Amino acid sequence: MTSDGQDRELLARIARKDAAAVQALFARHQTRIFRFILRFVRNEAIAEELCNEVFLEVWRKAGSYRGQSAAATWLMSIARNKALSLLRKRADEELDDDYAEALADDSDTPDVDVAKQDKAEIMRRCIDRLSAQHKEIIDLVYYHEMSVSEVSETLGIPVNTVKTRMFYARKQLSELFKSAGIDRGWP
Amino acid sequence: MSNTALKTGHNEEMELLLPWYATGKLTDSEKHQVEAWLDGNPEAQSHLEIVREEMALTIESNETLGVAGAGALHRLMAAIEAEGDARPQADPQQGGFMERIAGFLGGFSPRVYATALAACLLLLIAQAGIIGALLTSTPDATFRTATGGGPATVESGIIALVAFQDAASASDIGVLMSDNEAEIIGGPAEGGLYRVRFPQTADPDAVMNQLRAASDVVKFVALSQ
Numbered sequence: 001m002t003s004d005g006q007d008r009e010l011l012a013r014i015a016r017k018d019a020a021a022v023q024a025l026f027a028r029h030q031t032r033i034f035r036f037i038l039r040f041v042r043n044e045a046i047a048e049e050l051c052n053e054v055f056l057e058v059w060r061k062a063g064s065y066r067g068q069s070a071a072a073t074w075l076m077s078i079a080r081n082k083a084l085s086l087l088r089k090r091a092d093e094e095l096d097d098d099y100a101e102a103l104a105d106d107s108d109t110p111d112v113d114v115a116k117q118d119k120a121e122i123m124r125r126c127i128d129r130l131s132a133q134h135k136e137i138i139d140l141v142y143y144h145e146m147s148v149s150e151v152s153e154t155l156g157i158p159v160n161t162v163k164t165r166m167f168y169a170r171k172q173l174s175e176l177f178k179s180a181g182i183d184r185g186w187p
Numbered sequence: 188m189s190n191t192a193l194k195t196g197h198n199e200e201m202e203l204l205l206p207w208y209a210t211g212k213l214t215d216s217e218k219h220q221v222e223a224w225l226d227g228n229p230e231a232q233s234h235l236e237i238v239r240e241e242m243a244l245t246i247e248s249n250e251t252l253g254v255a256g257a258g259a260l261h262r263l264m265a266a267i268e269a270e271g272d273a274r275p276q277a278d279p280q281q282g283g284f285m286e287r288i289a290g291f292l293g294g295f296s297p298r299v300y301a302t303a304l305a306a307c308l309l310l311l312i313a314q315a316g317i318i319g320a321l322l323t324s325t326p327d328a329t330f331r332t333a334t335g336g337g338p339a340t341v342e343s344g345i346i347a348l349v350a351f352q353d354a355a356s357a358s359d360i361g362v363l364m365s366d367n368e369a370e371i372i373g374g375p376a377e378g379g380l381y382r383v384r385f386p387q388t389a390d391p392d393a394v395m396n397q398l399r400a401a402s403d404v405v406k407f408v409a410l411s412q
Contacts, residue, residue, distance in 0.1 A: 018273075022267060031255070033257075036251075044256075124247055138241070141207065141212075143249040146212070
């Protein structure tokens with residue numbers, strides 16, 4: 001059985017209120033969902049709480065899963081909605097310390113960066129500095145290994161927009177690399 | 188959004204598909220189109236290397252995010268229990284074979300899980316046999332998959348993410364590792380990336396140059412830490 005087939009079977013069992021199945025699904029997907037949410041909220045405790053809320057929602061709504069998208073894509077969509085909902089609530093609130101610290105890091109000049117970081121670390125920091133929209137699609141494609149159609153379903157955008165958004169995310173990344181003194185010769 | 192930046196004079200659609208080619212997520216038809224575009228096109232091939240570098244960096248960036256605390260599952264199950272509609276749980280020891288397998292696999296992150304499956308497939312080819320020997324050649328090496336979360340032990344030495352040429356033989360790889368006092372400590376991840384450790388005393392730039400020079404064996408290399 002494929003990985004998605006196993007997920008679907010677990011969801012069917014969860015719909016029948018089989019608690020062991022939700023444990024298995026949690027074990028299979030918790031890490032990547034936690035990391036996906038953490039990219040949005042930048043706070044481990046909040047990410048962990050939202051991650052649990054995702055699985056609680058799965059527990060409540062597994063019966064409504066119709067199998068039109070891969071189970072993992074469905075989970076990621078729930079996670080994304082949870083994270084965005086929290087960010088919308090937080091928009092008018094004061095920045096928490098972690099977030100403020102992260103923004104402060106962004107104020108380093110490229111010269112300072114080069115002096116204190118090795119090249120790979122600089123490049124990773126450039127990824128962290130992408131706009132939220134671009135970082136999200138880079139993560140979904142490269143880390144979560146979603147296909148064009150899966151990204152389209154998760155983000156709710158047309159497949160052609162997925163392709164061009166990914167292109168511009170990569171372009172923004174190259175520009176960040178350049179500003180940090182790393183010219184890759186593309187685009 | 189303007190598409191001006193896409194007007195590079197190259198095959199735009201192929202350029203757009205490169206990230207998914209690198210992650211192995213294209214349809215067969217699209218994959219063949221991209222491969223035809225890459226064939227005999229050094230500039231396109233260099234773009235693919237850039238994509239692979241981005242992929243490696245993104246994976247590394249995500250892996251540094253860590254994992255949720257150990258109590259997360261306990262809290263989830265408590266919340267589910269509070270819902271009051273759960274069926275009584277069977278004794279895990281009495282569960283079926285698939286249940287126990289799911290429980291075992293559940294201990295791994297999805298990426299480690301995928302990597303483990305890829306590693307199993309790799310055992311079916313001869314190259315993997317030799318690579319496996321390389322993996323076990325250093326008894327005190329800390330094993331860690333190319334992209335998955337492994338033991339919390341800090342890896343010493345210089346770590347690089349390396350993809351080998353499809354045509355590279357296991358002995359070619361072995362010689363390259365030996366010449367550079369390197370060892371494969373994990374992988375392969377999706378895209379065929381291995382984690383390779385070089386001595387702490389090695390010069391990172393020299394390591395990169397040597398591996399890039401061995402282009403008949405090495406398809407892609409990027410420093411990991």
